[in-house]
Amino acid sequence: MLRGSISMPTVGNELKEQAAGLKKLSSLLNSIGPRVEVIDPITKKTDVFAITFNDDCTFNTKIHIPHPMFVALLPFCNLYMCPGDTVDFVLDGMIKTNKKGFNIGGTGLSGEINRVITSVDKAYCNNYSSYDIKDAKQIDSLMTWRNVQIGRMDSMVAKINRGLPELKGCSPLASDIVLTHILAWHLQMIASPYFIVLRDISSDQALWRNYFDFLSPREKYLLDNPLLMVSADMFFFNRLEYTAFRPLTQKKMSIMSHRKKTFVFGDSLQSLHTAIAKGLQQINDELHLSSNDFTSQVCMIRDVFSSFQCGIFDNEEIKAEAIASVAPYITNQELLRLAILGYHDYIKEDQQSCIDNKPASKGDSLFQRIIEPYKGNVLYVDFWSMSCGPCRAGMLDMRDEVEANKDKPVKYLYITYDTEEHCRSFLEPNNIKGEHIFISRSEWAHLQEKFNFSGIPFVVHVDRQGKIRREPNINVKELLAE
Known part of the structure; x- marks a missing residue:
């Protein structure tokens, strides 16, 4: 509460x-x-x-x-x-x-x-000097900055060992959670420049190895600590998954551009199993990290659920086999339990029981009011904002489809919390056709609650019977053919 x-x-x-x-x-x-x-x-x-x-x-x-x-x-x-x-x-x-x-x-x-x-x-945590790297030519100065931050983190460890006055009177568990939170924050900040720029501009294995070579002697308290699950910032594992533990995600990232492809059952699972084994071996060989420290196990599980989200594993049987493929590498029983529970939640979502069976909310009634005027049409509903570059790019890409379907029973709804006046400078010059719906920020929050999304663009489809369709890779063409 x-x-x-x-x-x-x-x-x-x-x-x-x-x-x-x-x-x-x-x-x-x-x-x-x-x-x-x-x-x-x-x-x-x-x-x-x-x-x-x-x-x-x-x-x-x-x-x-x-x-x-x-x-x-x-x-x-x-x-x-x-x-x-x-x-x-x-x-x-x-x-x-x-x-x-x-x-x-x-x-x-x-x-x-x-x-x-x-x-x-x-x-x-807040007294932090960030590093703004613009291109690969600054790598030498970045490494110098990294070394300074490692020194600051080691000094923080020394302070922790002496005891922090702010934690006087706290229970041992609360103290351990706060101390783990501090160290996780320092590690996350060191990983951030690599996450933001270097992971995209360079595939140099030597650079990756050199940047994260400080982890091995500090693995026990930085990575192999189950308290990270209840202590770290909400973006901690995201930073580590795509930086220090990137070999565990490279296979998925390489096939995301082909997400509409239907993978042969077994082939994709074997690829996942092989990718995990090779990724763990590379991390062990290059960074000298254990293959079963706590953070690596979390990253492996997260990678499987990323595949669920982007539709690579797009049916119940393949999802189950994906969890089974990663399970042998998960030695922490609580993590394995959470992974299995997460799998069941995804299956429920696929079956839409999470929407159909729950009591009506403010978001439910608001969404019904929005779509009511378009009853009987297939609906493509896009949540967007002027501040979101991918949102605007997606709307530009959709123009041909909107024009091609203008005489068919389909409507394209674009929902935003921005004002109509603010959006006009983009919509009119670019001839963005469709049904433009402007709502308040509080109404936006209710719709976020209904659909459980935070990032945009976010798209849902509604079929001609008024049913929300959230199957992986569902599209307007398929719904029109039903």
Whole structure:
């Protein structure tokens, strides 16, 4: 459970004036689309929980999380949440509590960590000198920067060994989680420049090996620590998966461009099995890392679920065999359990039971109102924003299809939280035809919650019977042929 309120000066001498002021403020807060995003580090799925402030500027929202973890309360901050705990979030209207203007507390382990994490991050994580690499010619200076950051991380380890004053009075478990969080943050920051640029501009094995050669002597506390699952930033494994452990993902990345291809059952699975074995061997040979440290196991599982998401393994039988292929490499039984649960969730989603059987939400009713005028047509529904380059590129690519189907029972809906005036400068000069729907940020948050998406562009299809279709690789042509 997440509870929220606001601490602010008196807005008037009369209770009526105070209530009116709070109601106005709650409307303003709701207009920015407050929400909680929970990213599962194993399955990579994002659950979005829309938040609605009441007239008195309070809210109570039930948040489902698979295990203790950091979640994003947008647009405010990150929170730590454990199943069964209650987290209290208080906006400071006078901004005297701290520079960020909020207080976080709660019950149990959640409250214990939330009460110290802001001061810990400020003292040991935020004081960071980033490196902005523009091209491969800067690699020498990048390596110098990397060495400095490794030195800072080692100094942090020494401080941890002496004890951090911010953790005085914390339970041993809370202390261990916070300390793991700090080290994971430092490692993530070192990996970030490679993730952002070098992984794309260079396939040089020597560069990859040299950049991550510092991991081996520090493997035990940086990589082979199960507490990373409940301590690390929500993007930690994403950074490591595509940098230090990139040999585990290269096979998938090489076939993503052919995602519409139907793979022969068995061939793709054998490719996966072989790729895992070769990837682990390369990591062991080049970086001298164990083939079964905790982070490598997480990255292997994440790679399988990435294949689920992009449609490479596109039926229940192949998904099951994919999990079976990776299972022998997973020695951590809790990770294996989470992988199996994640597989079952994907199967349920394929069968659409996660949509059809749950009680109607605000997102359900909103989406039905949006599509009601187009009843009887196949619908291509694209969630986009002007700030999203891939969104605009995709809309440009769709122009030929939209024109070709203009006389057929199909409608192309483009939904955005941007204003019509803001979008006009792109839509009109580029002749982007279709049904353009402009909604508020709070309505956008409700639709995010309904469809469990955070990144855009995000596309769903609706058939002529009004049923939402989310099968892998479904398209307008197939729905028109039904």
